[in-house]
Amino acid sequence: xKLLIRSRLMMKTLVASALLLGSAxxxxxxxxxxxxxxxxxxxxxxxxxxYLGKLKSFPSGGTVVALxxxxxxxxxxxxxxxxxxxxxxxxxxxxxxxxxSGQGQPPKVVDSSAEMLSLIAANPNMIGFVDVSEVxxxxxxxxxx
Numbered sequence: 001x002k003l004l005i006r007s008r009l010m011m012k013t014l015v016a017s018a019l020l021l022g023s024a025x026x027x028x029x030x031x032x033x034x035x036x037x038x039x040x041x042x043x044x045x046x047x048x049x050x051y052l053g054k055l056k057s058f059p060s061g062g063t064v065v066a067l068x069x070x071x072x073x074x075x076x077x078x079x080x081x082x083x084x085x086x087x088x089x090x091x092x093x094x095x096x097x098x099x100x101s102g103q104g105q106p107p108k109v110v111d112s113s114a115e116m117l118s119l120i121a122a123n124p125n126m127i128g129f130v131d132v133s134e135v136x137x138x139x140x141x142x143x144x145x
Contacts, residue, residue: 066107
């Protein structure tokens with residue numbers, strides 16, 4: 001009887017562990033957003049170049065001001081991995097080199113998705129990213145990943 005109870009308990013533990021691991025592998029869907037008046041066509045490669053400081057203006061001519069999520073946020077983790085194709089440590093090393101050599105500054109980090117959306121809604125030159133579930137009518141989605 002005790003053996004049966006132990007095996008059932010072990011099975012429940014294994015199932016729960018598998019579910020937790022499976023949910024950890026699910027990545028957030030990211031929406032890249034701009035001001036609604038921004039008419040620029042921006043490719044995934046352009047978005048990556050903007051966030052790596054290599055592209056400083058929109059195709060339509062306006063200066064780009066990139067906004068970033070706080071380190072460790074799910075949206076940032078997904079963005080760095082999916083769009084920039086880097087790990088967090090690779091991105092830190094990249095920006096450290098550029099800042100140290102005077103060749104660039106990383107995107108401005110905001111405190112939250114709500115702040116990011118508010119800033120982008122108020123400034124046509126800004127670009128940012130949030131979890132797709134956080135998008136509202138104050139911004140325009142230009143890409144989803």
